[in-house]
Amino acid sequence: MEKVFDGKKAAKLGTVANPAVITVPTAERVKELESVFQENGWRYTIELAPDQPEDIKDLEILLNPLKTKVVDKRVGRNEPCPCGSGKKYKKCCGQ
Template identity: 35%
Template sequence: MSKCFFKGRIETRLNHVISGYNVNRDVKAGTEEAPVSVVVKSEARKAEIEALVAEHGLVANVVVDETKEENTIELDTVLNKPKTTRFEKTPNRNDPCSCGSGKKYKKCCA
């Protein structure tokens, strides 16, 4: 019997496969298929947001509503994506040490 053999109801398995957190989204926020929604209080702020959206090449639905609180969380999230942190590789054991002593890494700082 193979590892992939499933014992049970097929429709239940399909439901479990479909559900879950999708980290590989096909539709990105800020495109025509999934525009970013922003609520602002004034027309001046709307013009400012539209200029910012056009500068970054995004698509947004900007709504002016004086009764509601300003909501730009989605736009801030799209604009301020965290960058990947890259660390410098540690030297191999037999490479010269990076501290400048002239010794091998394994004899100096390892």
């Protein structure tokens, strides 16, 4: 059986160990994106490929990082019901 997790943490995107890799069709677009990367201090590799479609997934990930989800606390069975009835949750809305 193969190991799925080797215990090593992946390097953060946009660093020396894991630079962002994007593909663009024109030299103008290369200059635009270089300025974005340099402005933010990210490491990158831009490939100029006129015959391939533009691929800027790594840049989109860097510009829009995932937000941490905050979960609201659940109402316990014996706590007052949040609807304001004054009854316990288990006797009111928690049936």
